[in-house]
Amino acid sequence: MSGPLSHIKVLDLSRVLAAPWAAQNLADLGADVIKVERPIKGDDSRAFAPPFLKDEAGNTTRESAYFCAANRGKKSITVDLSKPEGQQLIRDLAKNVDVIFENYKVGDLARYGLGYEDIKKINPSIIYCSVTGFGQTGPEKDRPGYDFMAQGMGGLMSVTGEREDLPGGGPQRVGVPIIDLTTGMYASIAVCAAIANRALTGQGQWIDVSLLDSCVAFLANQAMNYFATGESPKGIGNAHPNIVPYQTFKTADGALILACGNDNLFNKFCEVANCTHLAKDPKFSTNGQRVKHRDEITALLNEIFLTKTTRQWVKLLDEAGVANGPINSIAEVFQEPQVLARGMKIELPHAVAGKVPLVGSPMKFSGTPIKHEIPPPSLGQHTDAILSEVLKKSEAEIAELKQKGIV
Incomplete structure (x- = not known):
């Protein structure tokens, strides 16, 4: 692979969007990313549908469009983390990677012997990125968190939407899960920084990124407007608080x-x-x-x-x-000559749908160009290959793991 992170291996234990988005960024940059999913159900976002992909005959598949948005470039293996044998498989995989992403509730993976301190013992140079709603510390660290909650609690919705005195006015959610995506971007930057630091020191580290923190940071000039005046900015629709027109x-x-x-x-x-x-x-x-x-x-x-x-x-x-x-409109976006010229729409072969259209990465490199080669995986598509090629399991051992429901 040709990307700038083609020397990096990633274990993606995360689900839905924020952390998977970060892992997808690393996959775009050339990293070898193994996505771990639950047997049978897989990532929660596989059920965030319709719409589902359609195959070449026009028949609806069981592959959700939502899942495909955040999981290109990854290989999928199914593992039951609730069972000791499954936990051991994760530890074995963790010995062979540079980065781990996870977005379980605070302390959940530690109960399985898969927390940062556990993995650090077997892979001291690991870069372990935890993405949660509220972070690993603080009075609300144990609360579950979602993008919508973060947009409200973090103040973003209060400055989004038309003025309250106008028709349709009041707080408004952004039309995409912007805080999930922003958190994923902060996580991507943090991991890349940790990789650079490890190249100098040889030391890995634990990265703690949360939706609420990311939303607060994302307030940017609106937060500074508040600090400068002592007054909370309010929604002004499609106008800008500091520039006219x-x-x-x-x-x-x-x-x-x-x-x-x-x-x-x-x-x-x-x-x-x-x-x-x-x-x-x-x-x-x-x-x-x-x-x-x-x-x-x-x-x-x-x-x-x-x-x-x-x-x-x-x-x-x-x-x-x-x-x-x-x-x-979204349809018009992908008809824009500039969008087409920049390669922002790509198409890859897909194990179930035959082929799948996707949004390409916006990162352009002169020396280490991004090559989109791996489509979003079907559930467990690479289980056998990873068990045999990475963990050196025999056919008999793989068959036993399947018989026990471990994979």
């Missing part, structure tokens, strides 16, 4: 995003839109003034944007170098 506008036939990130861009916009008088008005000439007079400038721009279609505005603004864009 940086929002959506209705056009003659749809809607458009205008992103004037500085005064120069606003001036360029005014030239294209034949409203240079606005750029000269002291109330609107600087971003600070436009933020103060947000409602007034927005009302004026609303009228201007209704005079042309979305595509007319896109053409004019592009030619002027003003940041803008249409609001695409």
Whole structure:
């Protein structure tokens, strides 16, 4: 494999999205990732459906689209962790890997002799990443956590959605499980940093990443707005709390995003839109003034944007170098020439569906390019191969493990 982490082996003991997303990132980067799933049921997200994949004849399979979103590039083995023989298989696999991801409740794996301190004894250089709702410490560490809860508890929903005094206003969940994904990204970064540190020191370590912490960190400028003023920011729909105009506008036939990130861009916009008088008005000439007079400038721009279609505005603004864009449906996203040119839609052969379309990795490397070669696995697809090739089990030993329901 050609990726920058092609020398790294990963054991993915996690389920659903946050930690599997992190393990998938490492798989994209070339790591050899073994995903451990429960016999029969597998990862919980295999049941997050419909929709399911369809095979080449158009028949519905039992492979959920949700599972495929977070598990490309992995090999699947089924192991019953509740049984001593299954726990021993995990310990044997742990001896041969660099990284372990897990997202069990705090202390659960330690009960099976599979916690960080247990694995460290047999693999001192292991990088062990635990992903939970609330972290390994603190008064709420034992609570189960989900993305939706983190979005609410971590404050993200309070600044997402239309103003409460407008129709449909109030706190709103982001349209994708953004905190699961963000937590997965933080976990990916942390593991890569630990790999780099181990190259210098030879020491592994335990990484503790949580949904709530990630959401709080993700508040970014909105948290700083609070620290600077002592007032909690509120939802303002598609507008920006610190930049105007940086929002959506209705056009003659749809809607458009205008992103004037500085005064120069606003001036360029005014030239294209034949409203240079606005750029000269002291109330609107600087971003600070436009933020103060947000409602007034927005009302004026609303009228201007209704005079042309979305595509007319896109053409004019592009030619002027003003940041803008249409609001695409998901279908339209994968028809965008730029998205296609960047290889963001890929297709891989699949054990059950024949082939499966997937979203490609956004990471582009000049020297160690990412190659998508392994599709999301069917449940237990690689069990026999891993037992025989990695753990050197004989056919008789594998048959006995299956007969006992261990794998």
